[in-house]
Amino acid sequence: MAGVAVSTTINGDAVEYLCQPDETLLEVLRDRLGLTGAKEGCGTGDCGACSVIVDGRLVCSCLVLGAEAEGREVETIEGMAHGDQLHPLQQKFLEHAALQCGICTPGFLIAAKDLLAKNPSPTEEEIRFGLAGNLCRCTGYDKIVRAVQDAANVMKGA
Amino acid sequence: MNFDPRFSGRKFASVGTRPIRPDGIDKVTGRARYGADFNMAGQLVGRILRSPHAHAVIKKIDTSKAEKLAGVKAVITAKDLPDLTDGDAAMYDILDNSMARKKALYDGHAVAAVAAIDARTAREALKLIEVDYEVLPHVTDVDEAAQHHAPLINDQVFTEGLEEKPAKPSNITKRTQFGHGDVHAGFAQADFIVERSFKTEQTHQGYIEPHACVASVNPDGTADLWVCTQGHFVYRQHCAQLLGLEASKLRVTSSEIGGGFGGKTHVWAEPVALALSRKAGRPVKLVMTRDEVFRASGPTSATSIDVKIGAKKDGTITAAEATLRYSCGPYAGSWAEIGAMTAFACYKLENVKTVGYEVLVNRPKTAAYRAPSAPMAAFAVESVVDELAKELGMDAVDFRIKNAAQEGTRSSYGPVYGPIGIGPTLEAVKNHPHMKAPLKANQGRGMACGFWFNFGGQTCTDLNIGMDGTVSLAVGTVDVGGSRASLSLVAAEELGIDYSQVKAVVADTSSLGYNDMTDGSRGTFSSSMATISAARNAIKILRERAAQTWDIPVEDVVWEKGHAIAKGEKYGNLSPLSLKDIAAASGKTGGPIAGHSELVADGAGVSFATHICDVEVDPETGSTRVIRYTVVQDAGKAVHPTYVEGQYQGGAAQGIGWALNEEYIYGKDGRLQNPGFLDYRIPVCSDLPMIDTQILEIPNPNHPYGVRGVGETSIVPPLAAIANAVSNAVGVRMTHIPMSPPRILAALEAEREG
């Protein structure tokens, strides 16, 4: 099968790749570009572990085709910190121990970043519904919600 | 072993603090490498063909077309995994579960596998494999399977544990019994007796990371396996035995693990990946899909349990009895046995009897799931305890306090208890503000207790002191939830240095001696004991080096707060030497300084928890929401309290999912109807409230710091706590888990119709 040539922007850098027409963005990121921060927990858009932001919209990269990234801007977990400066959400996830095994963490961080971009002062309920597309099996979500609340406060103050 | 594991009651400097975990930064930046995040040069993609039938004889497998497909490098069947188990029945079952040999025993059972240059080619090749099945009658329900006319899953199974060997085979592999006293006499003394039957459905551990590995077998018999596992040493043994490799030539590296909860305690697809690599002569990466994880990796048992408890008017329980039937999948297990042991472990009972039956069904091989078998037994027992308290007109907490086991009580499973925490957790619950929080219409409060044994086991740890005075700690227990942080705290505590000077890693199987896996809540308990022992061995050398430097007898050198100190008036002019000083000079005083430890960490302390739960039931839809939740549990000593809280909260959340939503649904055709996260719904963020925790610390006398395991007990009480809350909210006693909306609606309707 002939590959599709794609020109896109990932975490601010221009990237070009060839992919198969039926290949997902998640497969492209992980298998072609070595960006393994996005995880495949289900491949059906149910777990959110593969969350990335495409043109400002939170998506499951397992439900997006690699070819669809043409001309768009993709943000992944690998681009969340600025140099050695962690994003406040990353810092607060560490401080609150909002991760145990950590497999869901990249997806949660991306989803939480998207949530706070749209709603900088979410209530607990808004956080819970805003992150309802991401599954965590370890934490019971308590410390994740607290970390996002704390990060929101820090980001407002900044 | 000269190591003294006894609790010493010391004051702590590091243990009990809450620093950031050493592996945290890799996990928030996406750099941490899990099972599927590793690649090798020339790697192929492995895929497994699975049976669509619940029960079928495999008459013939034709792989010739698949082998001819361009890009296919190996196709294997059971023939490529010959039986090398040498009469080891448990290993034979693991082998047969990895790749069906004569019969497919459940929907999803592996029958063949391919390795190809890419995923598309591998998937295409699977379609070209022709399997000729003779479909057999199947049975998936635990009660139906236990009937004498049920389809036989294995005609070589004759129930063990009966006084006489039965004449006919059956699906019941084993009967076990525990207890003491005379239950008939006990029930005769009772003023009130409650007797009920319960069912719980099968659930999956639901780790977000599917099983994944990269296997590479070389022609000279050496091999590498990168894999997500709870125990890489155990995986090495399993794979070496099943593949005929020499254990020391198979290096297994445990990746970061994306959840296990018992489901990654024995091998599934790893022997298949190794066999594919051996045949293809190239590395093979094999990652299960979510569908495969549900259909073919370890769910817990489905159960059917009868409970009968009697009490006097004053609230004293006179007798307790339970019969427990647990599904094992198609292979023998000891799941009902554990249920029978744990069922009444919270109580002081004169007369108690439990009987367990292990039942084969055409479902995936049952695997451990966090305090395996205990939650279902606790659900049944704690429901009856609550109902009995109501009959007696006693408060549910007071009734439990009156009958709670204590130090010196003979446990229902046999031995007499040492110091235990069930009483204190109940007292803490009685006084907890949660118990006074107001409730509205259709809301109810429930509580329940839970027990788990906790394990120790074989453990090996290395502690190496670098010349700059920093410490690298190599442990062999896989870190499933922050144990590298806890173990670094323990090393810092024992050496008297700062946490930031210690870096803990999980070493691979070639770098460290054998370790049992991280199961039975043993990770922090066992490896902290080995870390303390290793640190004490290092301190011995540090003292010797200081004595050498000062040219004084080593007996005159003590170790305090990270320094060697010369004890005695005559050494007044010798200033203390820090660990850093001694490390810097080590090259001239005898070489590298290290402490090693190989031990069996026995003496794990049993653990108890009591949970409180408030629910709101919608009488129109039967939908139930948990609105308030509190966990009180004994940790012995919380090494890193934040991660202890995390274990409590995570176990409670899994229990809530089990209680309200999660279940394996099989069709009449014996196929799993909901092998995905959309239809097998685990709790999401918006389903849950904050989960409050209270850590009690009743020291384990068999650990220097008093540590008990904490990982599992928290999943034991929720099923019962929620069932009791639902009963108090809407007046119906739920006897079937999960309490999904249709089941609650049906119960409400039945109640209305009287």
Place this chain on the structure above:
Amino acid sequence: MVEVTLWGSLSAVAGGKAKHDIEAKDIRELFRKLAEQYPGIEPWIDRGIAVAIDGTIYRDTWSKELPKDAEIFLLPRLAGG
């Protein structure tokens, strides 16, 4: 001499008796003597038996001494999650 109590299913292969008086200094000797007296116990030992000594469960320390007057209870060796 120590008194050892066997759990229900194990006593079935030990002459139907739950309590046994055995001269043994440690767990290893206890298992050896039990197996000599009741060969049916051997496969159970191979599969794993845990020994509770005064309430503390030992699964692997076969060198553990059995104190006189201690309460000794044999249990199945369990799986955990």
